Amino acid sequence: MIDPHLVGIEIRHLRYFLAVCEELHLGRAALRLGMTQPPLGRAIRALEAGLGVILFQRSSRGVMPTAAGKALAVEARKLVEAFDFAVAEARRIGRSEGKAKRKFTSA
Amino acid sequence: MIDPHLVGIEIRHLRYFLAVCEELHLGRAALRLGMTQPPLGRAIRALEAGLGVILFQRSSRGVMPTAAGKALAVEARKLVEAFDFAVAEARRIGRSEGKAKRKFTSA
DNA sequence: CGGTATTACGTTCTACGTAAGCATC
């Protein structure tokens, strides 16, 4: 039912990808994400491999999104926003219900 | 910038959650997901803890989504569909561009 | 007892960090 090809791609990868898109620089993006360049670079490469798409053109001065990268960035941003919104909503519902039951608020 | 509370929640968790919602049974859901009950049950609990929401009411005959669970299921389904669509789109773009360059098609 | 979810325990795999290397300007 689920295409096995998209296994392994997670929201985290999209967050990394967007940070790189905005910074155009692995070092700054990694700093903003609270990590270091190597794992970020690997994650981007893994994402590219998983998608079968080259997302950035690397140079000695930074990175530049390809056409495919720019297109994905638009979708990825909407996806991450929707994801975060849904999570926030779920937590809000939890707080509303939790007021009566008091189960997870202290745990 | 990113709320640290939603760190750790990934698309995979939403897929697990939806499978359980549809099967109302950890065993069947796990089978469908190609895994076993314990890690699935743990993942659901971890999701509940991460959200601060109880998603299912457990019983000896299976699980039943709570109101919060049902609400999240609606959003999660849209999210997963949008995610998979975006990934498919990116791969399609990659194939279009790849026809000329032939870089990842064989790898 | 039969069936279902959970806990305990050990293992495997993934993701990350540090350090070194390579390329470009």
Place this chain on the structure above:
DNA sequence: GATGCTTACGTAGAACGTAATACCG
């Protein structure tokens, strides 16, 4: 030679599986 991406190597944490336990009909 300074800057930025990459590769190599080792480590820490997460996720999974098997086996055993608890709970409810």
